[in-house]
Structures are given as C-alpha cells and as structure tokens.
Amino acid sequence: MPAAIQELQIQRDAPINTWFKVGGGAQRLAHPQDPGQIQQCLEIDPALRVLGSGANLIVDDDGVDELVVALDASHWKRAEIDPQSEHVHAGAGADLARLILDCQRAGLAGLENLGGVPASLGGAIRMNAGGRFGEIADYVHAVHAMNRSGTFLEIPSDQIRFGYRTSGLDDLIITGVDLKLHRDDPPAIRQRLLSIMQEKKTSQPMGSNCAGCCFKNPTLDQDVDSIGQAGQRVSAGLVIDRAGSKGTRSGGAQVSTKHANFITAERHANARDVIQLIEQVKARVADAFGIALQTEIDIWESCQ
Numbered sequence: 001m002p003a004a005i006q007e008l009q010i011q012r013d014a015p016i017n018t019w020f021k022v023g024g025g026a027q028r029l030a031h032p033q034d035p036g037q038i039q040q041c042l043e044i045d046p047a048l049r050v051l052g053s054g055a056n057l058i059v060d061d062d063g064v065d066e067l068v069v070a071l072d073a074s075h076w077k078r079a080e081i082d083p084q085s086e087h088v089h090a091g092a093g094a095d096l097a098r099l100i101l102d103c104q105r106a107g108l109a110g111l112e113n114l115g116g117v118p119a120s121l122g123g124a125i126r127m128n129a130g131g132r133f134g135e136i137a138d139y140v141h142a143v144h145a146m147n148r149s150g151t152f153l154e155i156p157s158d159q160i161r162f163g164y165r166t167s168g169l170d171d172l173i174i175t176g177v178d179l180k181l182h183r184d185d186p187p188a189i190r191q192r193l194l195s196i197m198q199e200k201k202t203s204q205p206m207g208s209n210c211a212g213c214c215f216k217n218p219t220l221d222q223d224v225d226s227i228g229q230a231g232q233r234v235s236a237g238l239v240i241d242r243a244g245s246k247g248t249r250s251g252g253a254q255v256s257t258k259h260a261n262f263i264t265a266e267r268h269a270n271a272r273d274v275i276q277l278i279e280q281v282k283a284r285v286a287d288a289f290g291i292a293l294q295t296e297i298d299i300w301e302s303c304q
C-alpha cells in the first residue's frame with residue numbers, strides 16, 4: 001500500500017517556542033512532512049524562516065509575518081549511525097543531545113564535545129555551534145539543503161565557509177547532515193561528555209530562560225587596557241563584566257550574575273526587555289572600551 005499523502009499542515013497564530021520563553025508567535029507555522037512540502041512552503045513564502053529548537057533565538061513581542069517552518073516531523077528527525085564506516089546521516093530536525101547519546105552508545109566519538117548545547121542538528125550547523133571543546137564543523141562531511149528556488153544541494157564540508165559561530169549557509173534550508181566521527185570506547189566518550197556537562201553546570205546559568213551566550217567574543221581593533229591587545233579575541237563575558245553590566249536589568253531581563261555573557265529572562269519578562277538590555281550592554285561596552293559587541297543570538301524582528 002502506498003503511504004497516504006498528507007497535506008501540508010499550517011497552524012495559524014501559533015506560538016514560537018524559544019528557550020527564552022518570551023516573545024511573539026507566527027501568523028503561520030508550517031510542519032512540512034517531506035522535501036516536497038518544503039518546496040510547497042517556498043511557493044507560499046520564499047522569505048520563510050526556519051525554526052530549530054529555538055535555543056539561539058529571540059522573537060519580537062509582535063511576532064513575525066513570514067511563514068515559519070519547523071522541521072519537527074519524524075522525517076527530519078531520523079538518524080542512521082554506522083559505527084563501521086564511522087559515518088552518521090541525520091535529518092536537520094534531529095535533537096543534538098539525543099544524537100550525542102546515541103553516538104556515544106554506538107562507540108562513535110566527537111559529538112560529545114558539544115555536550116550541553118541545546119539544538120536541532122540544522123540549527124547547530126547553521127550556527128556552527130560549539131565552544132572551547134570543539135565545534136560541529138569539525139565533524140561535518142556534507143550538508144544537505146534546499147535553496148530558496150526549491151533546488152536540492154549537497155555541499156561538501158570543504159565548500160562551506162564555517163567560522164566562529166557561522167556557517168555562511170544563512171539563506172539555505174538545511175535538511176540533513178552527514179557527519180564523520182571516529183571510534184572510541186563508549187565509557188571513555190561518556191566520561192568526556194560528563195566532564196564537559198559538569199564544567200558547563202558550574203560556569204553557566206543552566207536552567208534559566210536564556211539562549212546561551214548572547215554576544216560573540218569580540219576581536220579587538222586596538223589594544224584595550226586590562227582587556228587585551230589588537231587582533232586578540234577576548235571573552236565577551238569579561239568585557240561586559242569590566243564595563244559594569246553584570247547583574248544589570250531591563251524589566252524582567254537580567255545580565256546573569258553567574259556569567260556576564262548570558263542574559264536571562266524571568267517569567268514576567270517580554271522580548272522587548274531582553275532586546276533593550278542587549279542594547280544597554282552594547283552601549284555600555286562601547287562607551288567603556290570602544291568595543292562594538294555583536295549578538296550571537298538571532299533576533300527575529302516584526303515588520304509591523
């Protein structure tokens with residue numbers, strides 16, 4: 001029996017779930033079941049936005065007008081792990097934490113270096129998620145994606161301009177990824193994962209509503225007293241702390257007292273509080289040191 005062809009599901013006035021737990025929703029939220037339905041979404045709105053797990057995102061309180069596409073159907077969450085060839089093929093909707101554990105159990109190492117990074121695989125690729133233990137680019141063999149004309153592309157990793165929290169794939173809809181890992185003992189991988197998670201627990205405000213590091217670590221244009229030398233990439237948290245912004249607030253948003261590069265949102269906060277606080281921090285750091293901070297988190301602004 002051929003599988004029943006499901007119609008494209010589009011929810012109206014749907015919330016957009018982000019880790020900040022603030023902000024507006026989508027007038028239209030689509031859940032394509034397969035590649036053909038992504039093409040349908042592109043016909044409806046070529047300027048559509050892709051939602052991953054919302055861990056690096058803040059959405060304006062007024063929501064967004066563009067069609068929002070969530071790759072959360074089972075088709076996009078599938079993962080094939082082959083310990084023999086050390087290759088993993090997974091859909092863009094696969095949950096990174098789940099994949100890290102599945103690879104660990106299968107004796108494939110590498111992804112544990114991304115322990116504690118909440119993400120869909122597509123979002124992790126788009127942001128080149130990572131940190132001081134490594135970044136996802138280190139393990140990418142190829143990315144499968146669709147461009148805005150609805151054409152499928154398979155992009156080998158050496159043609160992707162991965163950089164610090166960037167992939168250069170901003171205009172594409174990432175649909176799947178081939179990863180190349182390496183074999184190791186499952187208990188050894190698990191031990192590394194646990195120690196990375198432990199480190200994050202002690203240094204970051206885990207459990208708060210936030211989107212991880214709010215700003216990219218800046219590279220200094222000139223020597224800055226007690227911060228660093230021209231050309232050096234320095235910790236945004238250190239700069240924000242030294243500028244006196246740690247703990248400062250705007251409404252229900254606060255610069256974390258645990259790690260100054262995290263902005264956390266209380267239950268009564270709204271997106272505007274967070275966005276205003278981002279601007280306050282930027283202005284204070286620019287005043288204090290002449291450093292122009294850039295956000296790492298993605299802000300979806302309303303056209304209204």
Ligand SMILES: Cc1cc2nc3c(=O)[nH]c(=O)nc-3n(C[C@H](O)[C@H](O)[C@H](O)COP(=O)(O)OP(=O)(O)OC[C@H]3O[C@@H](n4cnc5c(N)ncnc54)[C@H](O)[C@@H]3O)c2cc1C
Nearest residue numbers: 052053054055056118119120122123124129130174211212
């Ligand atoms: C507690 C916490 C800790 C964190 N720690 C880290 C860390 O250590 N290192 C780090 O790098 N990040 C960290 N982050 C940020 C976040 O986990 C990463 O940026 C992650 O890659 C976001 O993935 P996502 O699926 O949630 O993407 P989303 O937040 O949903 O989207 C982010 C951007 O990617 C785009 N996108 C998502 N999916 C696709 C797709 N399939 N195709 C095309 N574009 C897509 C979206 O349109 C958006 O522009 C942290 C966040 C939290 C909440």
